[in-house]
Every structure is written in C-alpha cells, then in structure tokens.
Amino acid sequence: MPPVIVDASSPSGLDTVVAAVERGARGVVSCVSGIPADGQARLRALAARVPVIVVANASVGSHLQLAVARLLAWSPLLDGYDAAWSVVDRHPATKRDAPSATAVRLADAVRSGHTDVTIRSDRHGEPVADHTLVLEFGSESLRIAHSVRSLDNSARQVARLALLIADLPAGHYCVNDVYERFAAKLSG
Incomplete structure (x- = not known):
C-alpha cells in the first residue's frame, strides 16, 4: 500500500480513497473536481485521521x-x-x-x-x-x-505535495495553505 494516496480520478473514486486510508495510507492529496457535499464531508472525516490536501488547482x-x-x-x-x-x-x-x-x-x-x-x-x-x-x-x-497549456508543472507540484504530507499533522488543508506553509521547500 502506498503511504500517500494521490486521487485525480472522479468523485466516484472516493470509496477507493477511504478504503486505502483504512488499510493504512498515511495521507491523501485530492485533485478531484466537482466533489459533492457528502463527498466533501467524507474527506473532512478522513482528515480527522490523516492529513488531507484538497487541490483545486496545483498550479x-x-x-x-x-x-x-x-x-x-x-x-x-x-x-x-x-x-x-x-x-x-x-x-x-x-x-x-x-x-x-x-x-x-x-x-x-x-x-x-x-x-x-x-x-x-x-x-x-x-x-x-x-x-x-x-x-x-x-x-x-x-x-x-x-x-x-500543459499539466506538467501541476503534476510536479502534486508530487511535491505528496512528499510534504509527511510534515503535516492530520487535518483538512487547502493547497494554497500548504503552498504558503512550505513555499521554500516547494520552490526547489
């Protein structure tokens, strides 16, 4: 099981993410757009156990x-x-x-x-x-x-976020909050 789940699937993939956390994943980077309110509530519930970074835009x-x-x-x-x-x-x-x-x-x-x-x-x-x-x-x-015009830079940033998640306590984070907190580490 990977230590961090990076989800860029669709709102229907949330069950898989929850199951991965139940099997021991240590964090979630959620890059899924259009998650309904009940899905958002599930992500917040996961955030009580592991760090969850919600990425509206990784750019x-x-x-x-x-x-x-x-x-x-x-x-x-x-x-x-x-x-x-x-x-x-x-x-x-x-x-x-x-x-x-x-x-x-x-x-x-x-x-x-x-x-x-x-x-x-x-x-x-x-x-x-x-x-x-x-x-x-x-x-x-x-x-x-x-x-x-390309998602290359965003993909690089998501990979960096997945590495930084180990430095975060359990909680629900907006990507912009993480960018501000770890600006020096993300610029390298």
Whole structure:
C-alpha cells in the first residue's frame, strides 16, 4: 500500500480513497473536481485521521493569481470607486463542472473584501485552462490572467505535495495553505 494516496480520478473514486486510508495510507492529496457535499464531508472525516490536501488547482501561477486577488479585494485605493469584479473561466468543452473550482476560489477571494463578483464559464478551445480576474473601476480596468497549456508543472507540484504530507499533522488543508506553509521547500 502506498503511504500517500494521490486521487485525480472522479468523485466516484472516493470509496477507493477511504478504503486505502483504512488499510493504512498515511495521507491523501485530492485533485478531484466537482466533489459533492457528502463527498466533501467524507474527506473532512478522513482528515480527522490523516492529513488531507484538497487541490483545486496545483498550479503555482494559480496560487499567485489568488494571492493578487486577495490583495486587490482589500485595497484601500479602491475606496470611493464603484468597482465591478468578474472572473472568466475558460476550459475545453470536456471540462464537466462549471464554474471550475479555481474560478470559485478566485471569486471567493474577491468576495472576502465584501464585494460582488460575476463568474463567466466558457467551455471551448484548447487544453488546459485560462482564468482571468477582471476589475473595472472608474475609467480603468485591470486584468490578472493565468493560462495553462500543459499539466506538467501541476503534476510536479502534486508530487511535491505528496512528499510534504509527511510534515503535516492530520487535518483538512487547502493547497494554497500548504503552498504558503512550505513555499521554500516547494520552490526547489
């Protein structure tokens, strides 16, 4: 039995993950999109026994984009402006869920600054994905875009997360929290 389970299957694969933890797996890196609420509850229950890292997007660029979104959402420079926020989420037509987990996280980061945000999900074009945060205020607009054309970097990061899980106590972790906690180890 492998010491860490990396699940990039589908929500229906959760039974296999739970069984692996029951047989002694020491951690879970869950890269599954569209897990329903009952599945999320099962992952949280597993997190009482082993570390569980939930990976909405393993891309470092996505993590940096999220950090910029949080910074912008709370910027006092926008006080007095009627700011309009949106997230454009583009994936190929084969992407099952819309909006993507990445788009939802970006929108939530902006909402943390007590503002509304619109999400537009487009399903067309090439692999893998584009996410654009758009801020319009006054007569200006700002676009923070991130594009991914290959999952190579994300796969490398997931492998690193699987190695780092040994440094975590049992618990439920968002990938961005782990990135912040282990930035120096992940950059090497």
